[in-house]
Ligand SMILES: Nc1nc2c(ncn2[C@@H]2O[C@H](COP(=O)(O)OP(=O)(O)OP(=O)(O)O)[C@@H](O)[C@H]2O)c(=O)[nH]1
Ligand SMILES: [Mg+2]
């Protein structure tokens with residue numbers, strides 16, 4: 001069975017994955033809006049991405065046609081059209097890999113050639129997306145996005161209720177920090193690890209600028225990094241400047257698609273350049289603006305490096321919000337908490353008596369920093385509805 005199989009239209013709503021469902025429900029909302037004689041409230045157009053039903057459905061249940069009905073009908077119609085046109089017409093266009101994204105457009109590699117394609121589908125694409133592109137006379141356009149195997153997401157910086165996919169179909173999220181300049185921020189690493197696990201990718205903790213460390217600094221850093229090893233994340237200490245640790249990093253990334261993420265100025269682009277001397281990505285001067293990075297990389301791009309490495313270099317960020325993680329499920333992203341028993345089975349490991357997690361933290365079995373991160377994130381999620389954005 002070829003790869004094309006997954007492009008074929010499914011015949012039931014249940015057969016669709018999360019992304020396909022979301023796109024279908026959006027089309028359904030639009031169709032319903034167009035047909036409606038009554039006014040639809042803005043709320044009805046949104047779907048929160050949950051697997052079972054659009055949240056909007058709950059609001060419209062008493063109406064004759066729910067969005068779900070519309071979606072089912074749309075699916076049926078599309079299926080009928082597909083059968084008329086034959087299977088081949090159902091999967092038009094050329095398979096391509098998205099390597100970078102701009103407003104309303106993306107660059108995609110098809111058959112070894114990089115082309116610019118308009119993004120006409122409603123759902124935005126991300127680097128790493130498998131798409132189909134077609135030229136219908138007005139230049140290339142994206143006509144289909146394959147269901148994403150994995151993703152790294154955050155709330156949209158401007159529209160917090162929208163998901164922004166930073167990279168798609170990645171195997172590894174390489175969380176790049178600097179040992180110094182800018183200083184190491186383990187709590188930001190915690191957030192990225194949660195987002196990587198949420199999206200189905202492996203988090204890798206990568207500390208660059210090892211050349212700036214004194215032998216004593218190295219001991220301190222190593223203790224900080226042990227916390228992440230204990231949490232199950234591979235760790236790499238590297239220097240783009242001296243080449244230290246690069247063979248180990250290369251081995252961890254071989255044959256994989258990895259996104260390099262982290263603060264500005266930590267050396268993500270420098271690492272890409274160091275891993276492939278033929279790359280000449282612009283790197284910034286971290287000394288300007290008081291030791292903080294100054295956002296040298298402005299857009300993400302997917303690069304093929306020698307040795308079977310594929311890397312998505314992303315622009316630096318200052319903070320990282322978590323997408324679609326509820327207070328209730330947060331603890332499941334802390335492997336150190338597993339197997340601790342609490343008196344209450346809905347224990348938030350915060351204020352409750354008889355909490356096994358707090359007891360373990362008190363005995364030093366759970367690192368203070370991780371507990372701090374957990375409580376900070378829990379606080380930012382608390383009092384909000386499940387599945388809401390955390391900022
Ligand atoms: N000492 C030292 N400096 C480094 C190292 N790697 C990168 N730098 C310096 O750090 C600065 C920032 O590097 P970039 O590669 O632009 O950082 P970035 O993470 O890509 O930054 P953004 O694109 O803004 O997100 C540059 O001045 C690099 O020369 C390293 O291993 N050691
Ligand atoms: Mg950069």
Ligand SMILES: [Zn+2]
Nearest residue numbers: 342347349355
């Ligand atoms: Zn507890």
